[in-house]
Structure formats: C-alpha cells, structure tokens
Amino acid sequence: MTKKRILLIDDERDLCLVMKLNLERTGTYDVAVAYSGPEGLERAEAELFDLIITDFNMPGMDGGVVLRSLKAMRPQAPVVLCSVYHDDVTAITAAVQREADGLINKPIDHAQLLRTIEQALANGTEG
Amino acid sequence: MAGAALTGVDDLRTKLGKLEVALSAIVDALVWLDGDGRVQWYNAPFRRLVDRLDAAVLGARLVDLLPLEDGGKPLPPHAHPIHLALNGRPNAIGSYEYRGGGQPVVLEVFAARVQFSRQELSTVVAIRDITERRRAEEKEQRLAAEAADSAVAARKRAAELDTAYKELKNTQAMLVHAEKMAAIGQLASGVAHEVKNPLGIILQGVDYLEGRVGPEDAEGFEVLRMIKEAVMRSDRIVRDLLNFSRQRPLEPKPCDIAQVIRDSLGLVEKQLALQNIAVRQAFADGLPPVVIDENQMKQVFINVILNALQAMPKGGELTLRTAAAAPESLPVELARRALMTWRPGEAAVRCDVADTGVGIPADQVQKAFEPFFTTKPAGQGTGLGLAISRSIVEKHRGGISLASHEGRGTTVTIVLPIVHEVPG
Ligand SMILES: Nc1ncnc2c1ncn2[C@@H]1O[C@H](COP(=O)(O)OP(=O)(O)OP(=O)(O)O)[C@@H](O)[C@H]1O
Numbered sequence: 001m002t003k004k005r006i007l008l009i010d011d012e013r014d015l016c017l018v019m020k021l022n023l024e025r026t027g028t029y030d031v032a033v034a035y036s037g038p039e040g041l042e043r044a045e046a047e048l049f050d051l052i053i054t055d056f057n058m059p060g061m062d063g064g065v066v067l068r069s070l071k072a073m074r075p076q077a078p079v080v081l082c083s084v085y086h087d088d089v090t091a092i093t094a095a096v097q098r099e100a101d102g103l104i105n106k107p108i109d110h111a112q113l114l115r116t117i118e119q120a121l122a123n124g125t126e127g
Numbered sequence: 128m129a130g131a132a133l134t135g136v137d138d139l140r141t142k143l144g145k146l147e148v149a150l151s152a153i154v155d156a157l158v159w160l161d162g163d164g165r166v167q168w169y170n171a172p173f174r175r176l177v178d179r180l181d182a183a184v185l186g187a188r189l190v191d192l193l194p195l196e197d198g199g200k201p202l203p204p205h206a207h208p209i210h211l212a213l214n215g216r217p218n219a220i221g222s223y224e225y226r227g228g229g230q231p232v233v234l235e236v237f238a239a240r241v242q243f244s245r246q247e248l249s250t251v252v253a254i255r256d257i258t259e260r261r262r263a264e265e266k267e268q269r270l271a272a273e274a275a276d277s278a279v280a281a282r283k284r285a286a287e288l289d290t291a292y293k294e295l296k297n298t299q300a301m302l303v304h305a306e307k308m309a310a311i312g313q314l315a316s317g318v319a320h321e322v323k324n325p326l327g328i329i330l331q332g333v334d335y336l337e338g339r340v341g342p343e344d345a346e347g348f349e350v351l352r353m354i355k356e357a358v359m360r361s362d363r364i365v366r367d368l369l370n371f372s373r374q375r376p377l378e379p380k381p382c383d384i385a386q387v388i389r390d391s392l393g394l395v396e397k398q399l400a401l402q403n404i405a406v407r408q409a410f411a412d413g414l415p416p417v418v419i420d421e422n423q424m425k426q427v428f429i430n431v432i433l434n435a436l437q438a439m440p441k442g443g444e445l446t447l448r449t450a451a452a453a454p455e456s457l458p459v460e461l462a463r464r465a466l467m468t469w470r471p472g473e474a475a476v477r478c479d480v481a482d483t484g485v486g487i488p489a490d491q492v493q494k495a496f497e498p499f500f501t502t503k504p505a506g507q508g509t510g511l512g513l514a515i516s517r518s519i520v521e522k523h524r525g526g527i528s529l530a531s532h533e534g535r536g537t538t539v540t541i542v543l544p545i546v547h548e549v550p551g
C-alpha cells in the first residue's frame with residue numbers, strides 16, 4: 001500500500017516538524033511541510049497531495065483564504081483546518097467550516113489528529 | 128381777683144390748648160370716650176385715621192367709626208376692645224386690621240377705663256398704626272423661614288449631590304471595571320494565542336517520545352503522562368481565558384428561563400449524584416419568556432452551579448429558584464444597576480442559586496467577581512467563572528450579585544430584564 005501524501009501548512013516550524021515526525025512514524029503517511037499560506041499553495045500547485053492540513057491563524061494569508069484557494073485548485077483534495085479558534089463561530093465563519101473536510105483543535109492531540117485525517121480521507125474517496 | 132381768676136382760666140386755656148396741640152402732634156391716635164363709648168375728644172391723627180369730617184366724629188360711637196377685623200373677619204361689637212374696656216376689663220389691648228381708611232392697616236388698640244367719679248365712667252383709647260412694624264416682623268419671619276428653608280434646601284441639595292456623586296463613582300467604577308475587563312480580555316487572548324502553539328509543540332513532542340520510549344520503560348512513560356497532563360491543564364486555562372476574552376455577540380431569543388436552568392443542571396447531573404447533593408427546584412409559574420442568548424446564559428448557570436457544588440464537598444442542598452422581580456425588591460447593587468440600565472417600567476425575572484456550602488468570608492464577596500480571583504487549588508479553578516458570568520449577564524442588561532454567610536452557604540442572584548422586543 002502506497003503511503004498517503006500529506007501537505008502540512010503552519011507558520012510554527014517546530015510544530016510542523018514534530019507533527020511530521022509523528023505522522024510519518026505511523027508508516028502510513030508521507031508529509032511535506034510549508035511555513036506559510038503562499039508557500040503551501042505553491043507546493044499544492046506543483047505536487048499532488050492526498051490531504052492538506054492548514055493552520056487557520058497565520059500571518060499574511062489566513063487559513064480561510066488558503067482553504068478556498070486549495071478548493072479552487074484541487075477540489076478533490078480534502079483539507080483539514082486546525083485552529084485555536086475551533087469552537088469560535090465568529091472567527092471561523094460557518095461557510096469556511098462547511099468547506100473544510102475536517103476541523104481540529106489546537107493543541108493537537110495526536111490520536112485525534114489521526115482520526116480526523118482518516119475520516120477526511122474516507123470522505124474524500126467517497127465523494 | 129376776677130382778673131387774677133381770669134388770668135388763671137386763661138392760663139388754663141393756654142395750657143389746655145398747648146396740651147391739645149401736643150396730643151395732636153404725636154403719632155398715635157387718641158380718643159376720649161364717654162360711658163356709652165361715644166367720642167368726646169380726639170386728636171388729629173385719630174381724625175385722619177377714621178377719615179371723617181369733625182361733625183361726623185364727635186358723639187359717634189367708636190365701634191361704628193372704627194370697625195375692626197380680626198384675621199380678616201369683622202370683629203363683633205362685644206369683642207371690640209372698647210366694649211371690653213367699658214365692661215370690666217380695665218386695660219384691653221389687641222391688634223386688629225382696619226380697612227376703613229382705604230389701604231388696610233394693622234392697628235394696635237389700647238383702651239383704658241378711667242373712672243373720675245362714680246358717675247363719670249370713660250375710656251381713653253390709644254391707637255397705633257403698626258402696619259410697618261408688622262410688615263417688618265412678617266418679613267423677618269419670612270426671611271427666617273426662608274433661611275430655614277434654604278438651609279433645608281441646601282442640605283437636600285448636598286444630599287442630592289452626594290447621591291449623584293456616589294452614582295457617578297459607581298458608573299465610573301462600572302466603566303473602569305468594563306475597561307479593565309476589556310484590557311484583560313485583550314491581554315488574555317494575546318497570551319492565549321502565544322501559549323497555544325508552544326503547548327502544541329510540547330504535546331506533539333510528548334506523543335513522539337511516547338513512541339520512542341516504549342512500554343517497557345514504565346518510568347519514562349509515567350513522566351511523559353505527567354507532562355501531557357500539565358499541558359492539558361495549561362490548555363484548559365488558556366481556553367478559559369479565550370472564552371473570557373471573546374466578546375461573542377449575543378444571539379438573543381425568547382426563552383423559558385426555568386428550562387435554561389434545568390438544561391444547565393442536566394449538564395452537571397453526574398457530579399450532583401457523586402457529591403450527594405439534593406436539588407430543590409422552585410420555578411415560578413407563568414413567568415413571561417426572557418429574551419436571552421441561551422448558550423451564553425447556560426454558561427452562566429453552569430459556572431454558578433459548579434461553584435455551588437465545589438462549595439459543598441461533603442454534600443448539601445442546592446436550591447434553584449425563579450420569580451418575577453420588581454426592581455425595588457432586589458439586592459441594592461442590582462436595584463441600582465436596574466435603575467441605570469432598565470427601561471422605565473420594565474419587568475424582570477430573578478433567579479437564585481443557593482447552596483449550603485462553605486460560604487465566602489465577607490471581605491472576599493466583592494473580589495469573587497474579579498478575574499483570576501480563586502481560592503481553589505491549582506488546576507481546579509482559574510478564577511474566571513464569575514467574571515465571565517458577570518460580563519455575560521451585564522451584556523443582557525441584567526445583574527448578578529452574591530450574598531454569603533461564611534460556613535452557612537451562598538446565594539447568587541441573577542436578574543434579567545424582560546425585554547418585549549428582541550434587541551438589535
Ligand atoms: N457558591 C460559592 N460558595 C463559596 N465560595 C464561592 C462560591 N462561588 C464563588 N466562590 C468563591 O469565589 C471564587 C471565584 O469564583 P469563580 O467562579 O470566579 O472562580 P473559580 O470557581 O475559583 O474558578 P473557575 O470558575 O474559573 O473554575 C471561588 O474561588 C470561591 O472562593
């Protein structure tokens with residue numbers, strides 16, 4: 001079984017790196033990282049990913065814009081949004097919440113992250 | 128002899144003339160009356176006073192010439208000082224009004240009975256116009272009264288100013304409080320965001336290390352579990368802070384307040400059973416719906432109920448009450464708030480959450496609402512429950528207050544105005 005390719009977009013470098021380690025340790029994922037919205041979009045345009053995880057709260061370009069651009073670019077690739085705002089409806093508008101294939105709360109619990117990813121992937125292959 | 132006698136009579140005449148002139152030169156009116164009260168002699172001021180021709184004065188009865196009034200009512204003849212003087216009261220004195228001479232005046236009448244011989248009874252009456260004196264006296268009294276009034280007024284004004292000042296200080300305190308909360312909110316949300324990411328890295332790091340340590344290293348595993356727990360605890364604090372700082376706009380809908388309280392209670396049911404706490408619910412029938420943000424108000428009730436539970440570690444009784452509330456029946460600070468924020472005539476619902484717990488020392492009651500004030504062990508309380516609750520209730524234009532007896536229990540009272548139209 002080929003590994004699923006994940007693109008992780010977050011301005012917090014160390015977080016990206018540990019998450020990458022944790023996800024790759026499962027043996028099922030191959031993780032690429034990008035440290036900003038524009039960088040993430042560039043990667044997503046150049047390569048194919050099975051799933052993209054993006055932070056919501058980033059300087060410059062926020063996760064909502066990244067999410068929309070990704071959806072415009074590759075409608076099939078599921079996108080998981082992670083944020084400290086998760087439960088705040090005013091920060092992440094309902095529209096953005098609907099467009100995302102998964103939401104995850106920061107600080108990210110590893111087990112929960114895995115569940116969210118699996119679910120998003122499953123929905124993606126169904127849809 | 129005759130000449131001398133004549134000279135004596137002339138002398139006497141001269142003397143009498145002089146006397147008459149003298150008596151007419153004084154200010155008081157003088158009359159000499161016979162035993163029937165008829166005028167025998169009078170001086171010039173008297174004539175001026177009664178304002179009649181001489182012919183009409185001599186022989187006329189004084190009661191007719193000088194009709195007096197007392198307190199605006201005509202004085203009956205038998206009460207006239209002359210009558211009194213003639214009938215046994217040797218000296219009768221009184222002051223009366225007299226309006227026979229045009230302008231009403233006040234007269235002081237002094238009547239003295241004079242008995243020259245057995246037959247000859249007569250009366251001398253001296254009449255003094257005391258209008259000016261009276262006026263001056265009245266003015267003095269009025270001034271005194273006014274002075275007294277103005278002293279009262281000044282005291283009243285001072286009291287008003289004092290109240291206004293206190294109100295101002297209160298409003299100011301409220302504003303300062305609101306500003307403080309806003310500043311804390313901003314700070315908190317800034318800090319919370321900064322802290323969230325490092326926490327995330329620690330958590331991910333622990334997950335990574337768990338994979339590396341392996342189950343055979345029980346000690347290593349335990350240390351990692353402790354780190355993870357500490358991270359979760361910090362995260363809870365940060366989440367509370369974010370909740371607190373987040374000024375979520377209200378989404379008000381008409382709600383049955385009793386149902387909102389029941390729902391909130393439902394969320395802590397397990398804990399109630401665990402702690403052996405009896406719940407009494409006394410919800411008033413027929414209360415009108417309140418227009419509130421249900422979720423935010425639930426948060427308030429949950430905070431308050433949790434505090435009550437935490438105050439009764441050895442069990443006790445939790446009482447939840449609702450009632451219609453008139454502003455005048457509220458605890459002072461709520462009533463004051465009500466006066467300032469409610470629309471005239473607005474009705475209110477009052478909710479009490481009472482426990483039989485440890486209570487709060489008097490000097491801590493006010494502090495309880497301050498953000499970060501907590502008496503609970505680290506990890507159990509952030510001290511934001513009541514601060515958040517107050518800010519939510521006040522957004523609803525309501526109020527929350529706390530009354531406590533140390534060792535006996537605490538009652539939290541929440542008042543919400545009944546709004547007839549949905550705001551904003
Ligand atoms: N019902 C009560 N009985 C006794 N003390 C109370 C009660 N409610 C509040 N307090 C006191 O007021 C303090 C502040 O309460 P508040 O709810 O704001 O914070 P907390 O309960 O300590 O922490 P948090 O609610 O953030 O978990 C409490 O620590 C406690 O000392």
Ligand SMILES: [Mg+2]
Pocket residue numbers: 430433434508511512513
């Ligand atoms: Mg509390």
